[in-house]
Amino acid sequence: xxxxxxxxxxxxxxxxxxxxxxxxxxxxxxxxxxxxxxxxxxxxxxxxxxxxxxxxxxxxxxxxxxxxxxxxxxxxxxxxxxxxxxxxxxxxxxxxxxxxxxxxxxxxxxxxxxxxxxxxxxxxxxxxxxxxxxxxxxxxxxxxxxxxxxxxxxxxxxxxxxxxxxxxxxxxxxxxxxxxxxxxxxxxxxxxxxxxxxxxxxxxxxxxxxxxxxxxxxxxxxxxxxxxxxxxxxxxxxxxxxxxxxxxxxxxxxxxxxxxxxxxxxxxxxxxxxxxxxxxxxxxxxxxxxxxxxxxxxxxxxxxxxxxxxx
Amino acid sequence: xxxxxxxxxxxxxxxxxxxxxxxxxxxxxxxxxxxxxxxxxxxxxxxxxxxxxxxxxxxxxxxxxxxxxxxxxxxxxxxxxxxxxxxxxxxxxxxxxxxxxxxxxxxxxxxxxxxxxxxxxxxxxxxxxxxxxxxxxxxxxxxxxxxxxxxxxxxxxxxxxxxxxxxxxxxxxxxxxxxxxxxxxxxxxxxxxxxxxxxxxxxxxxxxxxxxxxxxxxxxxxxxxxxxxxxxxxxxxxxxxxxxxxxxxxxxxxxxxxxxxxxxxxxxxxxxxxxxxxxxxxxxxxxxxxxxxxxxxxxxxxxxxxxxxxxxxxxxxxxxxxxxxxxxxxxxxxxxxxxxxxxxxxxxxxxxxxxxxxxxxxxxxxxxxxxxxxxxxxxxxxxxxxxxxxxxxxxxxxxxxxxxxxxxxxxxxxxxxxxxxxxxxxxxxxxxxxxxxxxxxxxxxxxxxxxxxxx
Numbered sequence: 009x010x011x012x013x014x015x016x017x018x019x020x021x022x023x024x025x026x027x028x029x030x031x032x033x034x035x036x037x038x039x040x041x042x043x044x045x046x047x048x049x050x051x052x053x054x055x056x057x058x059x060x061x062x063x064x065x066x067x068x069x070x071x072x073x074x075x076x077x078x079x080x081x082x083x084x085x086x087x088x089x090x091x092x093x094x095x096x097x098x099x100x101x102x103x104x105x106x107x108x109x110x111x112x113x114x115x116x117x118x119x120x121x122x123x124x125x126x127x128x129x130x131x132x133x134x135x136x137x138x139x140x141x142x143x144x145x146x147x148x149x150x151x152x153x154x155x156x157x158x159x160x161x162x163x164x165x166x167x168x169x170x171x172x173x174x175x176x177x178x179x180x181x182x183x184x185x186x187x188x189x190x191x192x193x194x195x196x197x198x199x200x201x202x203x204x205x206x207x208x209x210x211x212x213x214x215x216x217x218x219x220x221x222x223x224x225x226x227x228x229x230x231x232x233x234x235x236x237x238x239x240x241x242x243x244x245x246x247x248x249x250x251x252x253x254x255x256x257x258x259x260x261x262x263x264x265x266x267x268x269x270x271x272x273x274x275x276x277x278x279x280x281x282x283x284x285x286x287x288x289x290x291x292x293x294x295x296x297x298x299x300x301x302x303x304x305x306x307x308x309x310x311x312x313x314x315x316x317x318x319x
Numbered sequence: 320x321x322x323x324x325x326x327x328x329x330x331x332x333x334x335x336x337x338x339x340x341x342x343x344x345x346x347x348x349x350x351x352x353x354x355x356x357x358x359x360x361x362x363x364x365x366x367x368x369x370x371x372x373x374x375x376x377x378x379x380x381x382x383x384x385x386x387x388x389x390x391x392x393x394x395x396x397x398x399x400x401x402x403x404x405x406x407x408x409x410x411x412x413x414x415x416x417x418x419x420x421x422x423x424x425x426x427x428x429x430x431x432x433x434x435x436x437x438x439x440x441x442x443x444x445x446x447x448x449x450x451x452x453x454x455x456x457x458x459x460x461x462x463x464x465x466x467x468x469x470x471x472x473x474x475x476x477x478x479x480x481x482x483x484x485x486x487x488x489x490x491x492x493x494x495x496x497x498x499x500x501x502x503x504x505x506x507x508x509x510x511x512x513x514x515x516x517x518x519x520x521x522x523x524x525x526x527x528x529x530x531x532x533x534x535x536x537x538x539x540x541x542x543x544x545x546x547x548x549x550x551x552x553x554x555x556x557x558x559x560x561x562x563x564x565x566x567x568x569x570x571x572x573x574x575x576x577x578x579x580x581x582x583x584x585x586x587x588x589x590x591x592x593x594x595x596x597x598x599x600x601x602x603x604x605x606x607x608x609x610x611x612x613x614x615x616x617x618x619x620x621x622x623x624x625x626x627x628x629x630x631x632x633x634x635x636x637x638x639x640x641x642x643x644x645x646x647x648x649x650x651x652x653x654x655x656x657x658x659x660x661x662x663x664x665x666x667x668x669x670x671x672x673x674x675x676x677x678x679x680x681x682x683x684x685x686x687x688x689x690x691x692x693x694x695x696x697x698x699x700x701x702x703x704x705x706x707x708x709x710x711x712x713x714x715x716x717x718x719x720x721x722x723x724x725x726x727x728x729x730x731x732x733x734x735x736x737x738x739x740x741x742x743x744x745x746x747x748x749x750x751x752x753x754x755x756x757x758x759x760x761x762x763x764x765x766x767x768x769x770x771x772x773x774x
Binding site: 067068069070071073074086159176179180263265266267282283284285286 | 399403406407410425428429431432433434524525526584585586588590728731732735739742743746748764
């Protein structure tokens with residue numbers, strides 16, 4: 009609560025009169041009801057189902073498929089003792105930090121910022137190329153990335169042109185390839201958000217800074233970035249959550265392999281739930297993912313609040 | 320400002336929803352009035368025999384039963400993904416198919432889950448049932464002793480070798496190794512010969528999934544001292560840990576990869592490596608030998624995925640030997656069945672469709688097209704079966720010493736642990752001893768300490 013109005017303010021008192029406030033709540037809240045119901049059915053219920061399921065021994069087949077038993081926290085105990093899980097958690101953090109927080113976010117901002125200074129034609133071409141990867145369905149983008157990095161892929165053919173022999177990149181550097189693929193695929197989102205935000209930066213502010221003798225770098229760091237703080241937090245939150253849940257891209261390119269070398273949490277959860285049939289263990293992993301997503305969101309929301317309070 | 324903040328909170332929740340896992344999309348049942356039988360099975364570019372069988376059965380069945388529609392729902396997926404999808408579809412009566420292609424290894428678990436309809440009453444009135452071999456009848460039995468599935472055919476595994484490559488290395492054919500050492504000697508001979516051929520491909524690791532075990536590690540493990548009880552002790556019904564045979568088998572795998580007898584590790588871990596084996600390496604005289612199934616010729620016959628006219632003259636098959644030459648050899652068997660869904664609305668029609676698909680004529684053409692080992696006595700006795708390809712007689716003889724996998728509900732997880740053990744060894748992440756110890760730990764965590772037995 010950053011600026012709670014003082015209780016004594018007259019407008020506040022008027023609003024508290026009973027009858028009108030109940031009516032107002034009804035009128036204002038009414039249109040929200042369908043959305044709330046949809047959210048409850050398609051979001052809250054599955055989350056609760058997953059959460060409850062993670063305390064059972066439900067499986068895909070066998071006796072416990074139809075008659076799961078309550079096993080308390082056994083799945084979580086197994087999870088936190090499982091070296092595959094620690095590895096998966098680490099890989100997820102690396103993947104999210106490298107491909108979303110650093111890759112998509114910084115690159116997206118850089119492109120958007122440079123586009124404001126580039127000629128219109130260049131900006132349009134660059135924007136088109138970047139957005140192309142983003143409008144592709146994820147499965148198509150994943151196959152393209154696979155075709156690029158695989159042993160007989162585009163990358164190695166290009167290397168061949170200059171006399172180099174490439175390796176099987178998906179095998180020797182699985183994390184690097186999926187991170188690059190995710191940056192390629194997702195940068196457009198950040199770029200679009202930042203383009204919109206940059207056009208909102210008041211020109212008089214920039215002019216004032218210019219008159220005060222600030223150079224380009226100073227204007228960027230001292231004026232533009234502080235003005236965009238809220239946008240940056242929002243963008244970081246969205247790309248982080250999108251990236252935490254990336255599944256298709258990784259599954260198509262490496263299927264989490266070789267071994268577990270690129271099995272981030274969504275891939276790990278899928279393997280446990282559907283390949284090895286332990287639905288309950290898979291839902292426990294999914295629950296942990298939800299918690300991680302929530303922690304990131306709360307962190308960003310806190311940053312956002314501070315940014316707005318400062319304004 | 321408050322509105323804006325809650326909009327941000329909402330978008331956080333919405334984005335958070337992306338983190339959730341997604342289920343499968345079901346196909347719906349046909350319209351009212353007519354009766355519909357839905358049939359679920361695998362159809363891929365490399366596996367069309369079953370589709371041919373069901374298309375033919377559909378035509379016959381619809382001609383004989385007016386007003387009945389057979390809705391074929393082929394799934395284009397590998398075995399593992401198909402089984403997952405099938406299990407998921409059984410979770411609701413709206414999506415569960417009436418008749419489906421069912422792996423023998425999951426019959427028991429799926430019967431326990433209540434997905435399969437017990438067929439005893441129906442089978443008692445089906446004259447053809449007596450034609451099925453004892454082993455084939457057993458393949459469909461659940462833990463409660465009732466029969467839940469009817470076998471389509473089985474397979475065996477042996478050591479397939481290239482005659483030109485072996486002869487070029489000075490090995491006379493027909494070739495029959497008696498010990499593991501003989502296999503390694505062959506590989507060394509090919510490696511030191513003039514040919515550039517890959518000497519001996521041994522599937523391993525998680526890339527080729529269950530194939531790594533069936534056409535690889537189990538062929539070794541079941542040929543060690545404990546034999547048929549090397550993975551799962553049948554007497555105590557417990558999983559074996561700490562056995563020397565397990566370590567010896569991993570050492571063999573390590574030797575094959577460290578000596579460069581097999582394909583490079585990154586290619587060996589490619590899930591599609593088997594396509595290179597059938598499509599490029601053997602036809603190109605670029606591979607000495609590998610362990611493969613009795614269905615091998617089906618890829619090369621006219622109409623197969625990798626047609627190769629000269630396969631009959633260029634290929635040979637031998638029984639894979641045991642470690643020290645005890646017994647005639649080692650083979651692993653699997654096989655698929657047809658089953659009826661427990662939630663079906665039309666059990667009688669579904670069973671009738673199943674029997675039509677497995678009739679003498681339909682079985683014969685399926686078994687021949689797919690190079691399966693026949694499970695019906697009348698099919699096995701048919702001249703066209705023996706003459707389907709030059710290897711039928713030999714691979715059928717492997718039935719005498721073949722092994723079946725333990726069909727318990729934990730099997731998939733154990734299988735994955737074995738795949739990880741071989742992968743750790745071929746990638747150099749672990750020594751055979753370390754990988755075996757890690758496997759023991761994993762098995763214990765999967766089935767519990769009471770369900771393992773140290774040998």
